[in-house]
Amino acid sequence: MIRFRSVRTLALAAGVVAAVMLGTACGGDDDGAKPTKTIEAKTPGGSGTAATAPSTDKEQKVQVLYKDNFFDPKDITVPAGTKIKFETKNVGAAIHNMVILSKDGEGKDYSSDTMVLPGKESDFEVTFKKKGTYKFQCDYHVPDMVGTITVN
Numbered sequence: 001m002i003r004f005r006s007v008r009t010l011a012l013a014a015g016v017v018a019a020v021m022l023g024t025a026c027g028g029d030d031d032g033a034k035p036t037k038t039i040e041a042k043t044p045g046g047s048g049t050a051a052t053a054p055s056t057d058k059e060q061k062v063q064v065l066y067k068d069n070f071f072d073p074k075d076i077t078v079p080a081g082t083k084i085k086f087e088t089k090n091v092g093a094a095i096h097n098m099v100i101l102s103k104d105g106e107g108k109d110y111s112s113d114t115m116v117l118p119g120k121e122s123d124f125e126v127t128f129k130k131k132g133t134y135k136f137q138c139d140y141h142v143p144d145m146v147g148t149i150t151v152n
């Protein structure tokens with residue numbers, strides 16, 4: 001009776017461990033497999049660029065690196081009313097993220113994936129409607145890992 005029970009417990013525990021590992025693996029894969037950069041990097045040259053980037057859909061890319069423990073760059077300036085695509089990458093050894101504390105001005109905060117593991121990327125888009133200054137931070141390393149976005 002006792003032996004049977006402990007085998008069941010062991011099987012249960014193994015199942016939980018497997019599920020956790022599976023979940024972690026899936027999350028990591030999702031972050032890594034984004035081939036969008038390669039497509040956008042293509043420049044066919046000449047007048048071809050105008051067709052792929054209509055003037056009505058303004059977008060600006062901002063690359064931010066996570067290091068241990070600071071943002072590079074930590075001071076960012078972007079125009080208001082333009083879609084900003086934050087392309088963030090963790091080049092450090094710790095877990096990081098980027099949370100823009102814009103709730104007061106823009107009605108909500110914006111952020112990367114909650115956990116960006118070492119070597120992983122996380123992109124997100126923000127269109128700031130109002131001019132102003134917003135602080136951003138890594139939830140894991142405040143108050144050391146912080147920065148400022150100036151919208152003008």
Ligand SMILES: [Cu+2]
Binds near residue numbers: 095
């Ligand atoms: Cu951090």
